[in-house]
Amino acid sequence: MEIRKLQKTGGSTLIVSLPKKWIKKNKLDAGSEVRLLKQPDGTISIDPGQTDSSKKIATVRCNNEESQHLFRDLIGNYLAGSTEIKVIGSPRLTVKERKTIRKFSASVIGLEIIEEEATQAILIDMSNPGALPFRTAIKRLYKIVNAMYNDSILILEGSEDLAADVVDRDTEADKLQWFIERQFNMMLENSSLSRPLQASAFEGVVYSNVARYLERIADHACRLAEIGYVAGLIPGRKMLPLAKDAGKIMENSMKSFINNDPRKATVVIDKGKKTIQKAQKYFENRYKKEMEHPLEFSIAMDAIVRTIAYSTDISEAAINYSAKIGNK
Structure with missing residues (x-):
């Protein structure tokens, strides 16, 4: 961080000089126009106004490797904020590689295949950052995850047919979480995105973390769904109430975050700790006895x-967010 003094010119106008390295890097000169962007937290950022700087091109070279390796490389470039990804074959793209590229395009928001040849495929970002601000994206992600978890509870109660559907919806949760993380990474490199995303860099960190917590809850909803029907057959009356308590804690943690309510968040954290202790005690006592389906x-x-645990992490984020931003 550089600290610079304001200087007075013309009797009443205050000015501040800009760093020479920044001027040179952005190819600016006397008379160049820059944009002053007021951030949600009250600070001001300076945008050199060069639209080309927001374009980020990545190249991925295939070497007949495992399809999951190619998929990870593509996801990595997506999360890094690449607006164009060129996938090059060696010497040409195999059928498996083409399928992986199509699977990737279907698994993320924004990147579409606009060119596909024998030796390469090109994906371009067709999304508009302002179309899905952080707050809106988080709410959508929560709705998906909450529905997944509630359905996993129904599976515990005997609705076995819901299991496959819960697992299928995890793809949508992953897609939104990746999108939120990508938007955050892009905002770090291009401060002008703060306005359409309706968030400061600090808020972007918080939203990115909360999205990650929700995605992990979705993963555990899938685990519960996959074995829930069998687990629900195990004698005992405490597992189902504990599962419902967990769902309620998640719901209240998100309310505390969305409504910027640190007091409610504190109550949720206390409730979460007590419920975890209760669950661990029940697990230890129950596991000492012989039972059917111990793995499930x-x-x-x-x-x-x-x-x-992840729900209380969301409440912790709500408290930290409120302390920084205050009540809006």
């Missing part, structure tokens, strides 16, 4: 406890 029981209880 362990997986179900672990999913419930971790759902509570």
